[in-house]
Amino acid sequence: MAKSLLSTAKTILPLTSSSPSPSSSPNACIFPHSNNVKKSNSSIMTQCKAISESVRLISPILTKRSLTINFTTILTLSLAGKGFFDANAAILEAEDDLELLEKVKKDKQKRIERQELFSASPTETAYLQELVYKLGKVGQAIQDNKLSVASSVLGPTINADYIKQANRAFSKLSSSPEEKTEVDTFNSALASLITSVSQRDITSTKIAFVSSVVSLEKWTTLAGLIGQLKGL
Template sequence: MAAVFLSTANISLPSLPSSSSSSYFLPLTSTTSSYFHKSSVRRQLKLCKVVNDSPPYPPNLTKRSLSICLTTTFLFSVAGDGDGYSNANAAILEADDDEELLERVKRDRKKRIEKQGVINSSNKETAYLQDLVYKLSKVGQAIENNDLSVASSVLGPSSDTDWVQKANVAFTKLSSSPEEKTEVDAFNSSLTSLISSVIQNDIEASKIAFVSSASAFEKWTALTGLVGQLKGL
């Protein structure tokens, strides 16, 4: 580095008398030797001053070096900011999840509105289901009192009775999802067991079958949104 600055420095050396003129010729005496020694010292001091006063780096900054500097800085910032990069990706994924959740909420809301419209236009079917609630309530009270004769008179001799068929008409019209249809099947199966147990005068089996029937019906009303539409639940 010092060699570069020394080559461009403007160094002025002391002028010596011309050797062509004999009148200015100085013999090599002790005085002459002292003069050359002092001149050499002054030159060295000037050289040191030039080197010390020069900037530590060349002042000229080219476009290429600036471009390299900026590129390197960017690469180091990316490499050193791994968490920020991960957080940015996480934010993008969270935004996608939020949009998907919003779309799901919109679809569910649309389904609920459509289902409520079907319920509002199904007064006859709702009345069938209200009668079902009434009959189940009476059967439950009779079984609790161990009075299976009363339970039998309410249920009828088989699952082909009029009120059961009407209830299934309502089930068919108001059930749209696989879960709702599954609960309908569970209710009908438990109801058949209940009627059979009551006819056989089996109080314990009647209680188990009744709980299963009532549970399946309650789950179905919750799935369809009919809980608030029916009294006695």
């Protein structure tokens, strides 16, 4: 293509036998060594300048054409590959949907099993319901700034019977390490609550009470027993 365009340029600027011929370099001219050829320096330089200008005008045409070809090629490849990428995306999306569906099924099955276990454990259910009931009374007493009432409800130590019974229920109904860890967190917060109430430290009492309730609610969620205990 370049040779063809260069020939066209030579045609546009016809050369006679007495005219200098351009070399392969657009900025160079070959001057024929002939005694019969008598051209002034100005005439020779004029033709060299004309040829150089012609080649310079050709270069942008070549560049634009090359860019057009490259752009067309890239666009074609992009369009051709679009279907491939869409297909892969669809496959990945389908796999994600299947994994999500499988997870939902497992979670639902676990929740059903835990609810059945909870329903089949009326004694443990009663222990936990008693715990929630006592915490409710303690919370009301703290809100009314009646720490003596809160102390009488909680008991003097963590070894109160209702706490022991609640822990037996926790042990039976907890199956995962996360649930057991949350039980430990609850017992620690409850011990802090009892101590703070006995010391009449209202600020520490409020903090410990909130920690106790949050831990109990979190255990209920992990155990799949949301809505099974009244008051939570």
